[in-house]
Amino acid sequence: MAKELPNVPQDEGYKGQSGIPNEEDRLDLRRFPHTAIEQKWMHRWVDDQLYKAHDDSEKPRYFVLDMYPYPSGAGLHVGHVEGYTATDIVSRYKRMNGFEVLHPMGWDAFGLPTENYAIKTGKDPHQVTADNADVFRGQCIRTGFSIDWGREIDTSSPEYYKWTQFIFLKLFEQGLAYKAESPVNWCTGCQTVIANEQVIESHCERCDSEVESRKIEQWFFRITDYADRLIEDLEGLDWPESTKERQRDWIGRTEGVEISVELANTDERLTVFTTEPESLEGAERIVLAPEHPSISTIVTGGHREEVDSYILSIPPQQELQRKKQKKKTSVFMGNYAINPLTGKRLEVWVADYVFMDEYGGVRVEQAANTKGTGTVYPDRETVLQQLGELATPVVRYKLRDWIISRERYWGAPIPIIHCGECGDQPAPLDQLPVKLPHMEDFRPTGVPPLAKSEEFLHTTCPHCGGTARREAKTLDTFVDSAWYYLRFADPHNIDSLGDRELVNKWLPVNYYMGGADHATGHLLYARFITKVLHDLGYLDFDEPFTKLIHQGMILGEDGRKMSKRWQNVVNPLDVSDEYGSDALRIYEMFLGPLEQSKVWDTKAITGARRFVDRVWRLQGIVQEGESRPEEVQAINILIENVTNAVETNRLNIAVSEFMKFLNTVERSGRLGRQSYETLLILLAPLAPFITEELWERLGNKYSIHQQMWPSLVPQERPADSITLSIMINNKFIGTIIQEEGSELIDEEIYALLLEDPKFQGKLDQVTVKKIVHRRGKVFNILI
Numbered sequence: 001m002a003k004e005l006p007n008v009p010q011d012e013g014y015k016g017q018s019g020i021p022n023e024e025d026r027l028d029l030r031r032f033p034h035t036a037i038e039q040k041w042m043h044r045w046v047d048d049q050l051y052k053a054h055d056d057s058e059k060p061r062y063f064v065l066d067m068y069p070y071p072s073g074a075g076l077h078v079g080h081v082e083g084y085t086a087t088d089i090v091s092r093y094k095r096m097n098g099f100e101v102l103h104p105m106g107w108d109a110f111g112l113p114t115e116n117y118a119i120k121t122g123k124d125p126h127q128v129t130a131d132n133a134d135v136f137r138g139q140c141i142r143t144g145f146s147i148d149w150g151r152e153i154d155t156s157s158p159e160y161y162k163w164t165q166f167i168f169l170k171l172f173e174q175g176l177a178y179k180a181e182s183p184v185n186w187c188t189g190c191q192t193v194i195a196n197e198q199v200i201e202s203h204c205e206r207c208d209s210e211v212e213s214r215k216i217e218q219w220f221f222r223i224t225d226y227a228d229r230l231i232e233d234l235e236g237l238d239w240p241e242s243t244k245e246r247q248r249d250w251i252g253r254t255e256g257v258e259i260s261v262e263l264a265n266t267d268e269r270l271t272v273f274t275t276e277p278e279s280l281e282g283a284e285r286i287v288l289a290p291e292h293p294s295i296s297t298i299v300t301g302g303h304r305e306e307v308d309s310y311i312l313s314i315p316p317q318q319e320l321q322r323k324k325q326k327k328k329t330s331v332f333m334g335n336y337a338i339n340p341l342t343g344k345r346l347e348v349w350v351a352d353y354v355f356m357d358e359y360g361g362v363r364v365e366q367a368a369n370t371k372g373t374g375t376v377y378p379d380r381e382t383v384l385q386q387l388g389e390l391a392t393p394v395v396r397y398k399l400r401d402w403i404i405s406r407e408r409y410w411g412a413p414i415p416i417i418h419c420g421e422c423g424d425q426p427a428p429l430d431q432l433p434v435k436l437p438h439m440e441d442f443r444p445t446g447v448p449p450l451a452k453s454e455e456f457l458h459t460t461c462p463h464c465g466g467t468a469r470r471e472a473k474t475l476d477t478f479v480d481s482a483w484y485y486l487r488f489a490d491p492h493n494i495d496s497l498g499d500r501e502l503v504n505k506w507l508p509v510n511y512y513m514g515g516a517d518h519a520t521g522h523l524l525y526a527r528f529i530t531k532v533l534h535d536l537g538y539l540d541f542d543e544p545f546t547k548l549i550h551q552g553m554i555l556g557e558d559g560r561k562m563s564k565r566w567q568n569v570v571n572p573l574d575v576s577d578e579y580g581s582d583a584l585r586i587y588e589m590f591l592g593p594l595e596q597s598k599v600w601d602t603k604a605i606t607g608a609r610r611f612v613d614r615v616w617r618l619q620g621i622v623q624e625g626e627s628r629p630e631e632v633q634a635i636n637i638l639i640e641n642v643t644n645a646v647e648t649n650r651l652n653i654a655v656s657e658f659m660k661f662l663n664t665v666e667r668s669g670r671l672g673r674q675s676y677e678t679l680l681i682l683l684a685p686l687a688p689f690i691t692e693e694l695w696e697r698l699g700n701k702y703s704i705h706q707q708m709w710p711s712l713v714p715q716e717r718p719a720d721s722i723t724l725s726i727m728i729n730n731k732f733i734g735t736i737i738q739e740e741g742s743e744l745i746d747e748e749i750y751a752l753l754l755e756d757p758k759f760q761g762k763l764d765q766v767t768v769k770k771i772v773h774r775r776g777k778v779f780n781i782l783i
Contacts, residue, residue, distance in 0.1 A: 032616040034580030038689045042141050050703060051091075051146040055502055057100035063506050064091045065485055065545075067514030067522070068106045068153075070113060071132035076139045077562050078570045078600060079554035082588045086551060086651060087513045088145045089589070092685035093646050095146075096709040102506055103146055104488040106153035107133050110161075111477040112190055112206050115410035119443055125410050129156050143572055143581045144688045146705070151491045155480040160487065161412035162433035163497040164480055167529065168404075169415055169426045170536055176222045177404075179424065183291055184403060186214040191444030192407040193218065195478070195521065213291075219405035219414060219473065223528045227251050227397045229542075230527055239548040240595075243519045250520040252357065252398025260390045261286070264336035264345060268297050272337075273359040273396055277384060278377040282366050285347040286337050287330060289354040289361030290314050295333070298348060303334030307350060314352055328353040340390050341383065357398040402525060404476050409442035409449040411474030419461035419468040427470075428462050434470065448472035481522050482529040485509055485544055497538070504540040512545040515553075523548070549649060552597040554588070559599055570600055582687035583609040589686060590655040611655075612690055614662050615683065618671060619694060627672030627713075630758050634664050635675045636712045637734050642682050643709070651686075658683060664758065673698070678710045726753065727780040728766075734758055738776070746771045749779055 045051065064087050069080060076084075091103040109129045118125040133154065140147060153160055171177040184193045189209025193216065198205045223230075231251055234244045256275040263270055272286065288295060290311045299307045310331040314322070330351035337346045354363045377383075384391050405414060413434045415427035427434050437456040442449040450456055451472035461468040483497070489506040490498035508530075514522075526544045534542035555561060556568030563569065575584045587608035591598040627635070638661045645654035661679065665671050671679075677698065684691040684704050695704035722742075723735045736756065738744070744752075750771070753759045763781070772780040 029617050029620050030613070032580065032582075032612050032690055034582065034612075034689070035577070037693045038142070038144070038576070038581055041689050041692050042144065045146075045703075046141060046149065049148075049150065050705065051101075051103065051148050052150055053102040053104075053148045054100060055505075059098055059100040061102065061506055062094045062099040062511070063102045063488075063509045064094070064511045065104070065488070065509045065513070067512070067518065068108050068481070068484060069136065070111065071107045071109060071129060071136045072113060073117060073128070073132050073135070074564065074569065075132075075135040076572055077554075078572050078575065078584075078588065079562055081143060081572045081584065082554050082591075082594075083513045083551040084140070084143070084145055085585045085588055086549070086594055086649070087511065088585075089646065089651060089685040090511055091146050092688065092705060093709065095705065096681070096685070096707060098708070102151075102488065103148060104151040104153075104491075105137075105140060105145075105147045105149070106484060106488070107136070107155065108477060108481055108484075109133070109154050109156035110411045110474075110480055112192070112194075112408065112410075115408055115442070116190065116207065118410070124438075126156070129154065139573055142576055143584065146688070151488050153484060153487050153491050155412075155477070155484065156410070158433045158435055159492075159494070161436075161475075161480070163487070164412050164475060164483070165415040165427070165432050165434060166429065166497060167483060167533070168475065168479070169429065169432075171221060171532060172416070172426055174532075174536070176225065176532060177219065178222065179217060179219050181215055181217045182220070182403065183213050184216050184218060186212045186216070188212060190408070191446045193403060193405070195403075195476070218403050219416075219471075220401040221404050221479075221528070223402045223525070224397060224399055226528050226531055227253060227399050229531060230524065233527075233531075233543060237543060237548070238546060240516070240550055243516060243523070243548065243550065246519040247524055250399060250524065252396075254359075254396045254398075256359075256394065256396060257384070258392045258394045259340065259387060261340060262338040263298060263348070264338060265300050266298060266335060268294065270294065270298065270337055270348070270362065271360070272362050272364055273394070274364055276377075276380075277387065277391060278380050278382075279366065280339065280364065280383070281341050281377055283339055283344075283346055283364050284367040285349055285365050287349045287351045287354050287363045287365055288333075289356050289358075290350055290352060291356050292350075292361040295350060298333055298335050299350075300334035303332065307331055307333055310350065322352050323355070325352075340387055357400065359396060402478075402528075404479050405473040406476050407446065407448045407473060408444060409436075409439060409474065411477065412436070412480065413450065413456075414471040414473055414475055416471040417459055417461060417468045418471065419464065419466060421466055422461055422463040422468075424471075425461055425463050425468070431462075436474075448474070450474070478522060478525050482525040483533075485512075485526070486530075486533075486539075500538065503538075507539070508541050508543055509545045509547075511547050511549065513549045513551060516550040550595055552593070552595050554591075555597060555599045557600055557602065562600075570602065575602075575605065579605050579609045580612060580689070582690050583612050585686060586611055586655055589651040592652055594649050594651055611659060611662070612687065614666070615687070615690055616694075618662075618665065618676065618679075619697065621665075621670050622673055622676045623670050624673055627675045631665075631668070631672055631675050632713050633734055633758055634661060635678050637661075637732070638682060639678065639710050639712055640732060646685070654686065658686075660761075663761075667757075674713075678713070680704060681707050681710055722776050724749075724776065725778050726759070727778060728762065729782055730780060733762055740776075742776075746773050746779075749773070750781070 066084055066087050091101050095101045114125050114128050118128050168177055185199050187194050187204040187209055189207040190204055194204060199211050202211055204211055231248055231253055254275060256273055257277045259272045261270045261272050330349045333348045333350055335348045337348055339346055354361060413436055415434045417425045417427055419425055437453050439449060439453060457469050459468055459470055486498055486503055489503040493499055530544040531542045533539045556566060558568050560566050560568060572584060583605060587605045638657055641657045642654045680691045680695055692704050722738050722740050724738050725732060726734050754763055766783045768781055768783055770782040
């Protein structure tokens with residue numbers, strides 16, 4: 001079951017479940033009493049489970065998901081709120097358009113940050129996670145996010161990681177999980193392996209300690225087996241093209257030829273990969289990456305000390321830094337390769353500018369006098385015939401298998417049992433979850449902390465019944481996040497990772513929001529795991545996220561990324577307390593295009609607060625009866641433009657349209673009830689609190705968030721008339737009524753528009769370049 005929701009502090013103006021503001025707030029229409037009213041509705045929505053997704057609904061389904069957060073002690077900052085507000089708007093909009101919407105939340109709870117914090121404070125990481133999740137949950141509720149809290153997940157709970165372990169075992173059965181020794185990034189502070197993405201300028205992004213390159217036995221997922229499908233299936237996804245291109249480049253599929261080359265001074269042969277075998281004729285030397293596994297057997301005695309010293313001198317996490325550095329160095333290894341085309345001896349070197357993810361760490365360099373000269377080589381077919389069995393056509397990838405094990409405590413135990421007689425054996429499925437034991441001391445020493453737990457470590461072999469020990473490493477948190485989206489379909493299932501029917505009904509995710517920095521990590525891993533589970537028959541689909549949106553970063557007021565290090569983090573609760581959550585949401589959406597980075601400006605939020613107050617004051621000018629024709633035209637423009645803005649993720653434009661509408665209404669000094677109700681429904685996804693309150697004050701049925709999205713209002717016109725749509729630069733701005741058969745020329749129609757109040761401000765001080773007039777249909781002004 002979902003965790004009990006935290007008690008949110010209540011303001012003095014809050015009067016219990018009825019939520020009736022005090023008398024002073026009731027009578028004051030000048031300023032929206034946000035504290036009392038937001039308290040009232042946020043409690044009621046949660047109590048009523050207003051946003052619960054119903055599995056048995058006959059409505060079309062729509063799954064909206066944010067990349068779930070790591071629940072840190074600091075809680076959400078306003079950068080999180082930007083993306084969460086955008087997905088909340090989409091969720092509310094889709095519900096109003098007749099969809100059964102699943103909009104859940106969970107916690108990426110395992111990992112180094114929680115463990116390091118627990119060590120530093122002496123707290124139990126289980127309690128740290130629970131406390132931090134309470135903070136995050138309270139912030140989400142306070143900000144008005146329409147989340148189905150009944151589906152909340154926590155990756156550190158045994159009920160969740162049981163199925164993480166299950167997935168591991170299924171990959172192990174298929175030969176897709178294996179153990180091998182490999183060079184890894186070793187954080188000297190965290191005392192564990194970390195991913196490339198976690199290394200910043202040779203230091204750990206978490207603790208800032210130096211990172212070294214070490215060879216350690218690790219567990220891997222064989223993601224390279226899916227390399228071609230991971231590239232090919234990008235074509236059908238509604239993702240940013242830049243992200244798809246980053247994945248293609250990361251996988252790095254290259255067609256070429258492997259050539260077996262003889263070495264002069266050793267019995268070894270060297271495998272060289274090239275995309276242009278014909279260029280081998282002009283080769284000058286062969287250069288190896290410092291990590292190449294054959295260096296020790298290729299280097300000759302007199303050069304060994306120099307080569308060993310050179311390799312040791314290369315900085316930790318060398319690949320990331322070496323790819324950026326301009327200075328290039330190399331050392332001769334004392335050996336020669338025999339060119340199979342010419343018989344010429346080619347010097348073999350080791351260099352810091354050659355990398356294992358590029359052609360397997362071997363580069364053939366051309367003679368200086370052939371570079372850029374347009375040298376003509378023999379044709380490829382002739383060269384391949386000459387090379388014969390020495391050449392093999394192959395496809396190479398930059399992608400490497402995914403390292404999934406960590407030498408730390410706070411993670412899901414790897415469900416493998418080591419037996420001296422039987423080797424590595426999978427833990428029996430009926431023994432899952434292999435539970436993480438409680439430990440008082442799990443400080444990092446370079447040896448997995450679980451190796452110190454005698455109770456955990458020692459067990460019996462499930463195959464022969466002999467003495468055995470459990471794997472002491474834990475799974476990386478990327479494994480948890482590679483499947484979490486599936487669990488939301490059936491989060492409390494104790495018999496499977498999710499009921500097959502429910503999973504295939506809700507999935508794949510229709511709308512996924514998260515940072516572009518996950519392009520070659522989480523997003524790639526999730527695609528891989530989905531494809532594996534599809535191939536194993538658990539899923540009907542093989543891509544997890546149909547549509548992907550990247551929100552831009554919200555920078556601190558100093559223009560830097562928000563961080564405790566820079567002391568520029570803005571807590572959304574502080575903003576909500578002072579200005580209200582509706583104002584916070586409006587401000588973040590109005591900052592600019594969703595996908596662009598923006599700078600936070602606390603002073604500028606007063607503009608969003610003034611907008612909220614203007615909406616609040618409208619209740620004083622609402623009149624019963626039918627709306628006037630010009631008001632109907634204005635509301636139709638608002639419906640059309642806001643709908644288009646939400647559908648295209650231009651939420652800043654939606655806010656702008658509301659502001660323009662308010663300007664029109666305030667100039668007229670009145671607003672018909674029907675138009676007022678339409679305005680509130682349109683605004684509800686962006687500002688859920690004030691609209692719910694104003695809807696109730698009209699005496700309408702609870703809740704505004706369960707109303708249908710407005711359609712264009714029919715407009716009465718004379719029988720012998722036509723409606724002419726007015727556009728500026730192909731954008732609809734309104735309509736005018738003309739007599740059927742009107743022969744008004746363009747200049748006369750334009751003059752009428754300048755005199756029409758509803759077009760005031762839209763045509764002021766513009767230079768008309770051209771008018772496209774389709775008589776009786778469209779009048780398009782190009783400026």
